[in-house]
Amino acid sequence: MSADLVLDLAHRRGDFALELDASLPPAGVTGIFGPSGAGKTTLLRLIAGFDRPDRGRIVFDGEDWTGLPPSRRPVGTVFQAPRLFPHLSVRGNLDYAVKRAATGGPAYADVVESLDLAPLLDRRIQTLSGGEAQRVALGRALLTAPRLLLLDEPLAALDTERKAAILPYLRNALTRFAIPALYVSHSIDEMARLADRILVLRDGRAAASGPAGAVIEGLDPAPGEGFEAGVIVEATVAEAANAYGLSRLDLAGQVLTVPGLEGVSEGAVVRLRIRARDVAIATQRPEGLSIRNVIEAILMERRDRGIHAELLLDTGGPHLRARITRESADALGLAEGQTVFALIKTVSLEGLV
Numbered sequence: 001m002s003a004d005l006v007l008d009l010a011h012r013r014g015d016f017a018l019e020l021d022a023s024l025p026p027a028g029v030t031g032i033f034g035p036s037g038a039g040k041t042t043l044l045r046l047i048a049g050f051d052r053p054d055r056g057r058i059v060f061d062g063e064d065w066t067g068l069p070p071s072r073r074p075v076g077t078v079f080q081a082p083r084l085f086p087h088l089s090v091r092g093n094l095d096y097a098v099k100r101a102a103t104g105g106p107a108y109a110d111v112v113e114s115l116d117l118a119p120l121l122d123r124r125i126q127t128l129s130g131g132e133a134q135r136v137a138l139g140r141a142l143l144t145a146p147r148l149l150l151l152d153e154p155l156a157a158l159d160t161e162r163k164a165a166i167l168p169y170l171r172n173a174l175t176r177f178a179i180p181a182l183y184v185s186h187s188i189d190e191m192a193r194l195a196d197r198i199l200v201l202r203d204g205r206a207a208a209s210g211p212a213g214a215v216i217e218g219l220d221p222a223p224g225e226g227f228e229a230g231v232i233v234e235a236t237v238a239e240a241a242n243a244y245g246l247s248r249l250d251l252a253g254q255v256l257t258v259p260g261l262e263g264v265s266e267g268a269v270v271r272l273r274i275r276a277r278d279v280a281i282a283t284q285r286p287e288g289l290s291i292r293n294v295i296e297a298i299l300m301e302r303r304d305r306g307i308h309a310e311l312l313l314d315t316g317g318p319h320l321r322a323r324i325t326r327e328s329a330d331a332l333g334l335a336e337g338q339t340v341f342a343l344i345k346t347v348s349l350e351g352l353v
Contacts, residue, residue, distance in 0.1 A: 005148070005180075009056030011046060018042050018204040024182075024197070026061055026148070029174055031195030031212065032184045038201040040184040044150045047182070049073050060148060074102060076141030076179075080153045082133040084125045090136050091121040097143035105145025106177045114173045115139050131162040135169055142177060149174075149181035155190060167193060192216060192232050192273040216273070217312075217319055229310070230275040233318035237261065237268045246292075246346065252317025257292040259350045278348035279322035281311065282341040283332050293344040295320065299336055302329065309334070313342055 004023040011018045018039040024030050032040045045051045047058055049070035057066045065073050084093050094117070098108060112118055115135045120128065128136065134154050141149060154170070155163045171194055174181055183194055191198055191212060198215040200208040208215050213232040220229055235249035241260030242248075249256040249270065264270060285294060297313035297320060304310075309329035311322040320342050334340070 004059075005047075005061075005182075006057070006059040007043070007047075009046060009053035009058060011042060011051065011053045013042065016042075016204060018046075020201075020204075020206055022199060022206055022209060024199065026180045027178075028196035029181045029183050029194050031191040031198040032182055032201065033186065033188070033191050033195075033198050034201035034207070035186055037203075039204040040186075040201055041152055042204075043201070044077075044152050044182060044184055047073075047148075048075055048077055048150055074145075074147040075150050076144045076146030076148075077150045078134070078137050078141050078152070078154045080156045082137040084133060084136060084140070086125045088125070089121070090117065090123050090125070090128070093125070093136060093140050094121075094143055097140040101143055101145040103145065106142050106179075108143065110176070111139045111142050111173075114176050115169050129162065130158050131166045134158070134166060138170065138173060142173065142179070146179060149179050151181055151183045153184050153186070155185070155187070170194065188216065188228070188230075189273065193271065213318075217321065220310075228275045228277060229321055229323060230273050230278075231319055231321050232271060232273050233320070234269055234271050235318075237264055237266050237270060240264065240266055251295065252315055254295050254315065255293075256295070256344075257346045259346065272349060274320060274344065274349065276310070276321040276323040278344055279313075279320055280343040281322055281324055281328075281332065281334065282343060283334075283338070285341050286343070289343070291343045292346050293342075295342040295344065297340055297342050299334060299338045299340050302334060302336055304329075313340065315342070 005026050007020050007022045009020055032043060034040055046053055049068060057064060088096065115138060117135060117139055120132055120136065155166065185191060195212040197210060198212050199206060200215060208219060217231045233251065235251045235256055237247060238250045239248035245260040247258050247261045249258060258272065261270060295315055297315045299311060300314045301312040302309055304326050307325055308323055309326045313320040313322060322342060
């Protein structure tokens with residue numbers, strides 16, 4: 001019997017129809033990505049039991065959840081709005097989860113430590129910032145001892161600064177407690193930082209599914225999706241932040257300079273997203289440039305689309321994508337199999353690590 005999360009269902013709501021036949025491994029973080037109205041939240045509501053599919057089934061680890069009420073589904077949910085109990089303190093909200101928890105969940109002290117909740121325990125909910133409230137909501141969900149976490153755009157209501165502050169806590173908790181999670185977002189940056197694999201929804205259908213790096217590498221934005229083509233790469237920290245506030249990464253034997261990585265030690269593996277528009281191309285290794293990152297690569301694929309040429313590059317390890325004008329590509333005589341040099345501004349990677 002399959003241990004996967006099996007989603008074979010159809011559900012109609014007004015003019016919108018979700019039809020899905022997918023099997024997702026019950027481990028790590030699966031990003032559910034797509035534009036507004038693609039069916040992401042509808043899918044999570046069906047899995048949680050808040051809605052019932054018109055037909056089909058939802059099976060997790062061999063157990064059919066299709067007819068179960070929400071109270072009998074071992075899931076923890078975190079929504080865009082924290083939905084904490086306003087009449088209870090932070091401690092009271094966490095204690096409530098513990099009282100309702102199944103056995104075998106994360107320890108209370110471990111959850112408090114991983115999300116840095118100790119300074120908040122005696123605070124009233126009304127005094128919390130948006131980021132603090134979401135940390136408490138995640139802690140409460142973890143303390144219910146769920147077998148599956150459902151995270152429905154938990155950072156969407158936060159500004160850029162608060163989002164950047166909570167992401168490390170979120171990533172740490174998802175990794176530390178190893179509870180499989182479905183993470184809904186229309187932010188490609190959140191997908192790049194958190195997801196192990198991605199299911200892309202468009203108009204209620206699966207448009208792509210697979211490992212996060214492969215999906216993002218092959219993903220071209222549809223109109224209105226509001227993200228840019230690019231890739232995820234993993235690299236090893238060769239030098240922590242230097243006197244200039246920069247770090248050096250080992251990218252398959254080549255050096256990649258990025259804005260300083262606070263709290264990351266040498267030898268650590270980091271993940272970053274590189275946008276196609278931030279990669280320029282040279283046919284010879286340039287000199288006398290302010291650009292610090294010059295990465296030798298083989299041009300694997302060239303696709304001409306309107307005024308643009310979309311390039312896929314093999315660095316001897318991770319792939320890169322570049323988007324340049326077709327006029328520039330023709331002027332350089334770019335052809336598949338050619339050795340080229342990818343030029344990446346260090347400042348373009350700020351906030352993408």
